[in-house]
Amino acid sequence: MNEHVGQEFDNAALVSSDRGSFFHPFTAIADQQANGALVMVEAKGSRIIDASGKEFIDAAAGLWCVNVGYGRREISDAIAAQSQKLPYFHSFNGISNEPSIRLSEKLLSLAPKSMRRVFYGSSGSDANDTAVKMLWYYNICRGKPEKRKIISRDYAYHGVSVASGSLSGIPMVHQNFGIPLDFARHVSRPDLYRDAPLRQCHTEEAYSAYLANELDQMIRAEGADTVAGFVAEPVMGTGGVLPPPRGYFQEIQKVLNLYDVRLVADEVITGYGRTGTWFASEACGMKPDLILTAKGLTSGYLPLSAVFVGDQIWSVFEEASKDGRVFAHGFTYSGHPTCAAAALANLEIIEREGLVEHVAAIAGDFRAAFDAAIGGCAIVGxxxxxxxxxxxxxxxxxxxxxxxxxxxxxxGRVATAARRHGVLVRGLPNSDIIALSPPFIVTEEEIALIATGLRNAIEDVTQELRSEGLI
Known part of the structure; x- marks a missing residue:
């Protein structure tokens, strides 16, 4: 990778100031104090530069989100123009703004036809919180207030607020916080690599049937009249990058229909093209009542989430409003006009450049590059x-x-080693899994560089493990 010199940043001073002032998320305080921060200062395309002048390929697109790449002038211009015109106003009490209206129309034109309205927040966590309250409100409006439990999956990631963190199934998200709260339940994640063989499921379809039966048994044990929803990522992200086995969501849907349980698709990672379709839930055979999105909605340029509300839930909300009931939920920044302007510009880029179709077209080559580079490595399972x-x-x-x-x-060791080779990847929490999710505009040459950098990092760590007697 190229080394950039002549930067105007004092890296040592920034690292020192960071140690004394910035409380980082998901970061061991002792590690931050000992090792200092990696301070980023500039980015374009799939490349990002730190304060020392070192350039990296961002093979993680930030946190699964910078889909159109860095340095998109159209988005920056849209943000600047809207911030001059109407930087902010709330959307409570029926107040609206042009960008949010236009964005809502646009999103509904892209979403499954069963979606009727869009509710805005700022993050995937608050989108999941909103879904929880929508499910509760929906059942209260139907005269079923006891129907409150929501089932998620082990190692799923749905956020870190009190409610969304309860839905998450990652141990470190629960430890030391006294969660999950008592409304949350968890069933097994669909792990074809480790779990299916243990269950003696010799086909993907058999494994899907096994997991659906597990869900059925949980709903029966809890009491179907107490279970409101099942929330799932179409492809699990932080929980291991786990595509569903064949027939999984079709079998799950049968169970949900049997017990009047609503399906929530958490598309915070997968929405807006990450898997090669606008929404992965449709491709996976899901028929969701709510769809949760964030991240790729603005490609991370500004914080924005969108919850899509389907026919069945919306019709109940509309009917309940006739007797004066209000969905008393929302945020200061719901429908933020400048964030909506950023989303519109981002979606325009995705459509104009055919990036969803591009992801589908290069997915095979992306996979093949890593099969060739690391498929034979001693520690790659x-x-x-x-x-x-x-x-x-x-x-x-x-x-x-x-x-x-x-x-x-x-x-974590492989992710750190990859930095030395000019590549940013993610080590997933509570697991031995490296995740990659490059921007949609990543080039063939950059994919090759990522694959080579990751191979070199894995080989470096493999040598360390051998010297330590761990393999």
């Missing part, structure tokens, strides 16, 4: 992908699938 999402599971032994000890922190 499996490579999983869907569109421009990829998970690389790291193991102590490929044949037995034996895990490395948690104390080895293998995913």
């Amino acid at each position: 499996e490579i999983r992908s869907a569109g421009l999402m990829m998970g690389v599971e790291l193991v102590a032994d490929r044949d037995t699938k034996a895990k490395l000890p948690a104390t080895a922190k293998i995913a």
